[in-house]
Structures are given as structure tokens and as C-alpha cells.
Amino acid sequence: MGFSQQRSVSRLGPNMVIRPNKNALDRDDVDVERAAPSQKRMVVVGAGGMLGHRVADIARVHGWDVVAAPRQTCDITSLSGVTTYLEQVSPTVVVNCAAWTDVDGAEEHEAAALAINGEGAGNLAKATAALGVRLIHVSTDYVLRGDDNGGRPYAEDAPTDPQSAYGRTKLAGERLVAEHNPNHLICRTAWLFGEGGGNFVDTMVRLAGERDRLDVVDDQTGSPTWTGHLAAALVQLAGSPATGIAHLAGAGQVTWCGLAAETVALIGADVEVHPVTTDAFPRPAPRPAWSVLGSTRDDVPRLPAWRDGLSAHLIEVNAAHA
Numbered sequence: 204m205g206f207s208q209q210r211s212v213s214r215l216g217p218n219m220v221i222r223p224n225k226n227a228l229d230r231d232d233v234d235v236e237r238a239a240p241s242q243k244r245m246v247v248v249g250a251g252g253m254l255g256h257r258v259a260d261i262a263r264v265h266g267w268d269v270v271a272a273p274r275q276t277c278d279i280t281s282l283s284g285v286t287t288y289l290e291q292v293s294p295t296v297v298v299n300c301a302a303w304t305d306v307d308g309a310e311e312h313e314a315a316a317l318a319i320n321g322e323g324a325g326n327l328a329k330a331t332a333a334l335g336v337r338l339i340h341v342s343t344d345y346v347l348r349g350d351d352n353g354g355r356p357y358a359e360d361a362p363t364d365p366q367s368a369y370g371r372t373k374l375a376g377e378r379l380v381a382e383h384n385p386n387h388l389i390c391r392t393a394w395l396f397g398e399g400g401g402n403f404v405d406t407m408v409r410l411a412g413e414r415d416r417l418d419v420v421d422d423q424t425g426s427p428t429w430t431g432h433l434a435a436a437l438v439q440l441a442g443s444p445a446t447g448i449a450h451l452a453g454a455g456q457v458t459w460c461g462l463a464a465e466t467v468a469l470i471g472a473d474v475e476v477h478p479v480t481t482d483a484f485p486r487p488a489p490r491p492a493w494s495v496l497g498s499t500r501d502d503v504p505r506l507p508a509w510r511d512g513l514s515a516h517l518i519e520v521n522a523a524h525a
Contacts, residue, residue, distance in 0.1 A: 244268045245441055246294040248277055248327065249301030253400025254341065257434035258298055265438055270294065274301060279323035286330040296337040296441045299327050302373070306345070309369040310487040320372035325379030332384035339441055340380045344393040344425070344452075345370035349491025356426075356456075356497025359391075359448045367488040377448075388445050390437060393452045393494045394462075396512075397430025398519055407463045408522045411472035421460035421478030425494030426452035429512025431519075436504040445503055450496040453509030465513060469523045 245262050249255040250271035262269045270292045278284050279301055289297070302320055303309060309316035324340055331338045347357050348364035365371045380387050396402035404427075410417055428451070436451050457465070464476040481490060498505060506512075517523035 244270065244292070244294045244296075246270045246272050246277075246289065246292055246297045248272045248279060248297060248299045249274065252300055252302075253397050253402065254395065254430050254434060255298075255300035256399055257397060257430045258300060258437055261434050262298075262438045262441070267438070267441075277301075279326050280318045282326040282329060285326050286333065289330050289334055289336065293334075294336055296339065297327060297331050298339040298341075298437055298441060299324060300341050302341070303369070306367060306369040306490075307487040309372060310367065313368040313372065316368060316372040317375060320369075321375030321379060324376030325383060328380040328383035328387065332386075336386075337441070338380060338384050338387045339437055340376065340387060340389050341437070342377050342389050342391045343370070343373050344391060344491060344494040344496055346374040346377060346391070347491070347494075349489075349493055351493045352495075356495040357450070357493075358497055358499045359450055360499075366491070369488060386446065388440055388443075389448045390433075390440065390451050391448065391496060392428050392433055392450075393496050394425040394427040394509075395430060395433065396427060396516060398516065403427075403459065403462065404466055404513065404516060405520070407466045408470060408517070408520075411467050411470065411474045414474065416475045416477055417463055417467070418477050418479045418483065419460040419463040420481050420484060420490075421458045422480050423490055423492055423494070424456050424458050425491070426454070426456055426496050427462055427509040427513065428453040428506065429509075429516050431515055432506045432512050436506060439504055443502070445500070449500060449503040450498045451503065451506055452496040453506055453512050455508050455510070456495045457509060462509075462513070465510065466517070469514060469517050471523075 245267045247255050247259045250259050251273035259269045259271045277288050303316040328338055345367060346363045346365050347361055349366055363374050365374050377389050380389055396404040433451055460476060460478045467474050467476055
């Protein structure tokens with residue numbers, strides 16, 4: 204199952220995966236439309252990261268001429284540099300996956316995080332607007348307050364109120380993108396995991412091989428999101444007219460402890476997963492107690508259940524069997 208239309212809402216099927224070590228989608232499992240001839244060149248900023256490399260892989264399969272732009276190639280902290288670079292490569296769309304993602308480090312180095320997450324995103328917005336280029340910008344649940352929200356998923360129009368330096372810098376980026384390029388789509392996601400980058404799921408797999416008990420926080424709830432599902436949605440949206448803010452996260456919700464327990468079960472490890480409170484693991488940056496994102500839009504894809512993404516990821520990294 205790939206993309207299917209259901210009441211005008213695009214839904215990404217749970218089997219839309221990149222096969223292990225192939226860097227390509229299973230063509231029999233995908234029916235997403237290929238990019239139109241007038242929408243063929245995509246620059247992926249931050250293409251060396253966990254999400255960026257997946258976006259580049261999927262976009263190539265779907266007919267995009269992809270220019271992978273890792274940090275050393277495209278320095279978004281320099282407006283003149285990024286403008287010159289984009290003028291040279293002449294894209295029709297830019298997908299910004301570059302970010303300062305060290306949440307705790309941002310508490311101590313907020314100015315450095317702001318240079319990338321805030322001002323860097325703004326530079327991309329200014330440069331793409333000047334060139335008439337569409338911008339897809341990846342953001343985060345940390346721009347929201349992170350309280351229980353009455354037990355409801357956060358919708359796109361929920362008030363922003365970041366509680367950490369990381370969240371503040373990402374919100375600054377959202378605002379600059381919206382201010383400087385009207386042809387933008389800000390895509391918020393949460394609890395990201397995938398091949399090619401450090402993440403909670405892979406940490407649990409490693410620790411399950413080293414310990415017989417895992418103490419895991421059970422009072423934070425979110426929507427785990429696999430890069431394979433998110434990247435496919437970003438590629439679809441790159442060629443769409445959708446603008447504004449979209450929420451793209453794995454369907455459903457779970458605590459970190461629940462995610463760890465599901466991971467341990469899928470890999471068949473004999474490990475006890477023990478629930479603890481946030482206080483058991485004090486960190487420099489506050490973590491949201493509630494990171495469940497919901498979508499109210501009918502013009503953006505809905506991602507599959509987080510369990511489907513977890514299973515696909517574990518198979519891809521050879522931690523579980525198909």
C-alpha cells in the first residue's frame with residue numbers, strides 16, 4: 204500500500220519503506236505520483252542527516268533531480284552564501300532538514316542553535332523567495348507548550364509556547380520562514396527515528412543487548428515518527444500547493460516506556476522495561492509531557508501508525524525479522 208485517497212485525504216501506507224541497503228523504494232509498494240516536469244529539481248539541505256538522506260533517496264525514486272546539500276556544501280548561516288549556492292543549482296523546491304538538534308546543548312548554546320534553527324531558516328526563506336522557489340521546512344513539537352492539552356492532539360493552530368531554548372530557536376525559524384517566503388510549508392514532526400542517525404529506538408536496541416532491565420520515562424507521551432514515512436510525505440508535499448503549517452507524525456500515541464517495551468518485544472529481547480518518572484533522569488532542557496500532534500488538514504498526507512514505522516525500521520536495521 205502506498206498513497207491512497209480516502210475522503211480527499213492522502214494516507215501513507217504502512218508498507219511504504221526503503222528496503223535495507225538498497226537506498227531505493229520498493230517500486231511495487233508505491234503509487235505516489237512522480238514529480239511533474241516543471242517540478243524536477245529538489246535541493247535537500249541537511250542531506251547528510253537522518254531525515255535528509257532519506258528525503259533525497261525517496262525523491263530520486265519519484266523522478267526528482269535531487270541535489271544533496273550537506274552542511275559543508277550549503278551554509279545556511281550565511282545569506283549571501285546560501286543565495287549564491289541556490290542560484291548556481293537552480294532548484295524548483297528546497298527541503299530544509301538542517302537543524303541544531305542537541306536539545307540539551309541548546310540550553311547552554313542558544314545563540315549557536317538560533318544561528319541554524321532560526322536565522323539559518325530565515326536565510327533560506329529569503330534566498331528561496333528571491334529566486335521564486337518553494338520551501339519545505341521541517342520543525343518540531345517543541346514549539347508548543349507540551350502540557351496535556353486536555354488529552355487532545357495538538358492541531359496546527361494550537362498556540363505556540365516553547366519551554367526550552369531548542370523550542371524557542373525552532374519557533375524563530377518558523378516565524379522567519381513564514382515572514383519571508385509566502386510559498387512555504389512548515390512541517391512539524393515529533394519523536395523522530397530512522398536509519399543513519401542517533402535516536403531513541405536504536406538506543407533501546409543497543410541497551411537491550413547489554414542489560415536485563417531498562418528504566419524508561421513513562422510520563423511523557425508522543426507520536427513516534429519513522430523517517431521513512433515522514434520523508435515520503437515531504438516528497439509528496441514538495442510538489443503540492445499546500446502552504447502554512449502541517450503536522451506530520453506517526454499516528455497514535457505512546458509513552459517512551461511504551462515505545463521501549465514495543466521495541467524490546469519486536470526484537471525478541473528478554474529484558475524488563477520498568478516505568479519511571481521524568482524526575483529520574485534530570486536533563487538541562489525541559490521535555491514536553493505531551494507531544495501528540497494531530498492533523499486537521501485535508502491537503503496533506505496522514506502518516507501510518509507509529510507501530511508500523513517502528514516495525515519497518517527494526518527490519519531495515521536488521522534488528523527484527525519481517
